[in-house]
Amino acid sequence: MTRESAGPPGIPAARLWAAARFPYLASGLFGTQVTPVPGLEKVAIDPRWRVFIDPELAADWTPAELGSLLVHHVCHLLRNHSERAGAYGVTEDDSANWIDAADAEINDDLVPAGLQLPGGAVLPRDFGAAPGRLAEEYYALLQGRVSRPGPLADRPRQWHDCGSGADGLPREHEGPGGLDPWLADLLLRQVAQDILDHSKTAGTAPAGLLRWARDVLTPQVNWRRLLAAELRRAVADIAGAVDYSYRRPSRRAGAVSGVVLPALRRPVPELAVVCDTSGSMSDELLTMALAEVEGLLRALGLARRLRVLACDAAAGPAQRVTSARHVELTGGGGTNMGAGIAAAYALRPRPALTVVLTDGYTPWPNAAPKGMRVVAGLLGDDAPDAPKWARPVRVTSGQAATIR
């Protein structure tokens, strides 16, 4: 039987070391296909799970060092650095800085977990940054520097190059072959599942990898997209905005006798936003969400129809505003969104859609108000659920959406 992943001598021991030390990455480690390339003078990976190793270089390393390099390179693929580099517009000139930034993102988590990279590892503190950030942030920091900072300046050139798996730029030594993208995607998910299983049963996995695994398996929907979709859907359903109706005859009907044509009609819906202004609210998120709602309504041509109510335990007066900046958010006591919804319901003309922006720590009415839709914008990572009759949109400040 042929094995496509045997590779140069020393690799089995290195992979065994890595799989023993990082059992949750074993599928990924064994999924790589290791190819010796004499004269390469580096270790590089491509997005199709192929690792290229200069056998001369590898002969000088202990299994632990070689195994650490494999773990490091697999993490480039897990974190999707090649695609992220393309999205960020990294070119060949910037590739060294990008790879340092990507290295820092990987290493800050794994070096404490026992990674032993030969020649030292790039860490965020090498360029004076805090750990636990994204490669994009480190990259922006590095690009801003005129000269390469301290410890990074001394490293030999080839050490910066982890291959196209890290920066998405094709290399000469990569021919056709490797894993199909859809199989690579399945392998990635397998590793993510392994990490979650490991953290539940056997022990701990680095926090950064755990967060990555959760994002891969339960991707976060961008709340802006969700909020936009909910508002569009609500406006469409209520108003049938720019929709056809057989209730009135079409203007064209006179031209064709004997044919019944529908008319285009556009009722304009009234809208209200109830802002939770109780003491527990985060102003930053509230402003973000309010600005988003306003922007969406402007795009739908409904901004002038917006009324905003500040509400803590009782609702304040309705304000007709033309910009989110003009809203006066009064209050600061207890919370009862039921009062806010009731106040919105009592407005004339009655709003057809009410958006409630709250942190969720509030009593809700038992049933939906009759003839009025409610979209509940739940602000913050740990907001409790909204009642079933409201359409929930979770608004978080998290950066998770950018990691794959």
Added chain:
Amino acid sequence: MSEHDGNATAEALGIAVAARVPVLLWGAPGTGKTSAIRAMADAMGLPCETVIASIREPSDFAGLPVVAGDSVRFAPPQWARRLAAAGSGVLFLDELSTAPPAVQAALLRVVLERTVGDLTLPPEVAVVAAANPPEQAADGWDLSAPLANRLCHLTWELTPRFIADGLAGGWAAPQVPLLPAGWAAAEQLHKGMVAAFLQVRPALAIAPPPNAAEAGRGWPSPRTWEMAARLMTATDAAKASGQARSALVRGAVGDGAGVEFLAWLVDMDLPDPEEVLADPASFRLPGRGDRAYAALASIAAAVASEPTPQRWAAGWRVLGACAETAPDVAATAARVLARCRPDGTALPAEIKLFAPVLRDAGLLSP
């Protein structure tokens, strides 16, 4: 194997058209969806009727109600008559996502049942649609869930390389493969696979989208699972790439359910650990490293869950046979096996095979 993803989408589009499954291309404006579909119809030598959904009225699809005596006829428009007369062709519905909800509702029967007013289009007519994602079209609507459920969704993304090649050498039309006669007979096999998968994951049989943003894409339902089975049959008949098959299955039933199904299919090739333990000589190590690891790890886990001396010895025989071809993979599984040694059993001979690699990795306690 495709060289870039642009090819895989075009390949998938060709297969869906060949199988006459309604397909929808999602992509940014100006990326050549329309010209690709027209070029494809030209290459097939079929008439292509382009209908821009966003500037049509519901009656253009549901038929114009004509009062005839004391009843109402639903007269089909001219494009439908032309397609029906030709007997075959491509019905191209452009700008689907900017069509108002009432038009989308009128399209439901056109897309799946090919019925326009009182006229039924011949089964040889392929339905292809194109749409811009709602966030990219200023006046866009999300596709309604019932309409989304009748289509296979493909994402039309172009790589810079594909654009450069197209500008330099002209745009290649997506190839529609010629399916051999009677290809659909194999559909029962794939339906069986889907059925077996749904028995393991019944929650995925019907899972309407949880929020408005996901409603406009593919989601699992009996109709889309059947569509996925049909598309897989066509992929096999056309001998297309795995990448295209993945795009079609995920396009039909949605990303989440599609990926789970594909992963399940890949895992189905793994040997059953209990069968291997009953007959260790029958075991064949999968070629890819991660598959080999999955197979050996599941065998080691099966022994660990019920460590009788006999099963333990059988486990070692399997690992011993793999020690030469895949020492690292087998040794990783061997460490699991070594920890669950039943009381009073002698150390197996195979354990010596792993000593060198374990020593090299510094994992052998002296």
